Amino acid sequence: TITCRTNSGLRVWNSNHVKFYDNVIDSTYDRSAGGPGIQIQKSSAVMDDIEVYNNVIHNTFGPGLWLIGYDSSYSKEEARNVHIHHNIFYSTGTNPSIDWVGGIVISGFYDTLIENNVFDGVYHAAVVHMYPDGKSADLSPKGKGYTTIVRNNIIANTLERKKSSLGTGYGVINYLPESHSFVIQNNCLYNNKGGDFINATSTGSVYENPLFASRRNHDYHLKSTGGRWNGKTWVKDRVISPCIDAGYSSSDYSQEPEDNGGRINIGRYGNTEEASKSGIMPGYQAWWYKVSQVSPLGLKILRTLIRIFFFI
Secondary structure (H helix, E strand, O other), rough: EEEEEOOOEEEEOOOOOOEEEEEEEEOOOOOOOOOOEEEEEEEOOOOOOEEEOOOOOOOOOOEHHHHHHHHOOOOOOHHHHHHEOOOEEEOOOOOOEEEEEEEEEEEEEEEEEOOOOOEEEEEOOOEEOOOOOOOOOOOOOOOOEEEEEEEEEEEEEOOOOOOOOOOOEEEEEEOOOOOEEEEEEOOOOOOOOOOOEEEEOOEEOOOOOOOEEEEEEEEEEEOOOEEEOEEEEEEEEOEOOOOOOOOOOOOOOOOOOOOOOOOOOHHHHHHHHOOOOOOOOOOOOOHHHHHHHOOOHHHHHHHHHHHHHOOO
């Protein structure tokens, strides 16, 4: 575990060919300490080969991940193609003294791809285009046409930020629409305090409970009647997540176990060996589960039917 104390947990500045993976990053609970979980910063050098994956980032004071390009203008080829995938962000952005918090805060990078992550209970927004102002250095991006692709992610339970909370608590926010834009495809958005989007639109997204195995324990595998990995073996649930087989149609799903439905799952485990298996249909609930949930009378009827059919 990496604990942020005075700055970011991991940081790359004006460097290239970098991978950050398999880390657990958090912050101390001192109001004067801790920054972003991961900081990717460009002011001069080419940065077009950066990958962030398989990390758990939680309870950071600053954003979970801060991606920023600034200083003099530069070509698209100099700051692009950062790939952020298969990470878990929860409760990031707790600092009450700054407004640039969230899951991922971005400005000044082209064609950033954010896919198959889980954002749960982060502050402000899961993904936001903005940069800090009022700093000694001018951190504003100097170009235009910056695009961020947000695909196959689960964004749930977003909270208002602690500083200047009005108008926050969304899934995705774009404060820089004149120079930055989002491409948002096949995400699951659920129970976000403020809403889902500001200055952004989506295609193919799901707006239902993702049905995590255990949110309390931060187990973000998806419940499934077809099979869910519980860390030791495959188990079957009485419900199936609407995120199964609901990802972007052109995304690779070859790493998912059979039966994989021929389509990637939304969320952290999409296109991995731990992807939940396809069940009867997305959103399906086994009939005995639905009957038992109606009322105590429904449960009594279910027990009677079991006795009749199985002679017990």
